[in-house]
Amino acid sequence: MCSTKSGREIDKMNLHLKPVFDSHYIYYSEAEIVVLCKKIYIQDIDPKNFLDPKIQSNYPINDYHRMYIGEVIKTLVLEK
Secondary structure, three states: OOOOOOOOOOOHHHOOOOEEEEOOEEEEOOOOEEEEEEEEEEEEOOHHHOOOHHHHHHOOOOOOOEEEEEEEEEEEEOOO
């Protein structure tokens, strides 16, 4: 569910997922694959940099995303 629906469509915090606390990271026990990352860069998307004007149609109220770049710290493949 988390990778198929936007937070604009559903309230993901009310899916009754079971959180797992791994030192500085939180993930959900229902996950099949977990990629734990350390944030190393952040930037707000600037519409002046859109190379394709159609991208703007994804932001009808100009609520642009924030982009993160992370360093992968650990990858987990959880058994079901």
